[in-house]
Amino acid sequence: xxxxxxxxxxxxxxxxxxxxxxxxxxxxxxxxxxxxxxxxxxxxxxxxxxxxxxxxxxxxxxxxxxxxxxxxxxxxxxxxxxxxxxxxxxxxxxxxxxxxxxxxxxxxxxxxxxxxxxxxxxxxxxxxxxxxxxxxxxxxxxxxxxxxxxxxxxxxxxxxxxxxxxxxxxxxxxxxxxxxxxxxxxxxxxxxxxxxxxxxxxxxxxxxxxxxxxxxxxxxxxxxxxxxxxxxxxxxxxxxxxxxxxxxxxxxxxxxxxxxxxxxxxxxxxxx
Ligand SMILES: C[S@@+](CC[C@H](N)C(=O)[O-])C[C@H]1O[C@@H](n2cnc3c(N)ncnc32)[C@H](O)[C@@H]1O
Numbered sequence: 455x456x457x458x459x460x461x462x463x464x465x466x467x468x469x470x471x472x473x474x475x476x477x478x479x480x481x482x483x484x485x486x487x488x489x490x491x492x493x494x495x496x497x498x499x500x501x502x503x504x505x506x507x508x509x510x511x512x513x514x515x516x517x518x519x520x521x522x523x524x525x526x527x528x529x530x531x532x533x534x535x536x537x538x539x540x541x542x543x544x545x546x547x548x549x550x551x552x553x554x555x556x557x558x559x560x561x562x563x564x565x566x567x568x569x570x571x572x573x574x575x576x577x578x579x580x581x582x583x584x585x586x587x588x589x590x591x592x593x594x595x596x597x598x599x600x601x602x603x604x605x606x607x608x609x610x611x612x613x614x615x616x617x618x619x620x621x622x623x624x625x626x627x628x629x630x631x632x633x634x635x636x637x638x639x640x641x642x643x644x645x646x647x648x649x650x651x652x653x654x655x656x657x658x659x660x661x662x663x664x665x666x667x668x669x670x671x672x673x674x675x676x677x678x679x680x681x682x683x684x685x686x687x688x689x690x691x692x693x694x695x696x697x698x699x700x701x702x703x704x705x706x707x708x709x710x711x712x713x714x715x716x717x718x719x720x721x722x723x724x725x726x
Contacts, residue, residue: 528612
């Protein structure tokens with residue numbers, strides 16, 4: 455099979471993640487990095503899959519709570535059951551819905567536009583989400599998401615690619631969502647705070663090869679929800695990614711939990 459035209463020399467975060475999920479939209483360099491990672495961190499495939507299934511459950515739960523607009527920050531390459539497909543399958547035709555996928559990666563943007571923009575209420579925007587002013591002022595974002603209505607901010611497996619004050623970044627999006635909404639977060643836990651001999655290598659390999667990767671403690675991950683701003687975690691709170699409202703067919707984390715936490719917060723309308 456010939457290689458696609460874009461990218462290919464260096465592994466990319468979305469390409470490696472796609473490979474770990476068993477997707478087909480990655481390059482040889484992504485595959486090589488992912489295969490090496492699996493040798494060093496045997497549960498990394500399970501982590502990627504657990505995160506993606508958490509994301510689907512969280513989106514379903516958000517829709518069941520009445521939320522119809524989603525800003526998916528660091529959305530990654532299209533995968534099975536993307537956010538707009540879940541939303542579209544659950545929301546009635548007459549409801550106003552909107553999903554914007556935001557990712558800085560050019561391959562994600564090209565694939566996303568081709569495969570995800572199936573209706574006028576679904577758009578893919580190529581932007582760096584660490585610049586919330588630019589994302590929130592983006593013409594396409596504004597055209598799809600009505601910030602006078604509640605919006606769900608999705609940060610699934612992305613904030614560990616943000617160093618420094620990631621809580622401040624989330625706060626900027628929360629404050630701009632004046633009509634209230636929900637925030638979905640999943641995040642890798644710091645190696646020295648979990649019982650997993652290999653997780654340290656996950657962080658160090660991403661740092662060495664891609665210059666990014668910041669696992670955090672449970673307290674630091676909890677801070678990302680900005681509860682001081684009034685965000686209230688829905689049950690079961692911040693828990694292991696496999697234990698967040700597992701479907702009846704899923705087992706949950708058991709006694710060897712993955713070093714990966716997840717939760718959903720609800721925040722209210724902000725006046726003034
Ligand atoms: C591990 S993937 C997660 C994809 C998806 N959120 C999920 O959970 O299935 C991380 C994604 O975040 C994107 N990303 C990382 N940092 C970003 C940034 N500063 N701005 C926009 N996208 C970013 C990467 O390009 C990649 O597609």
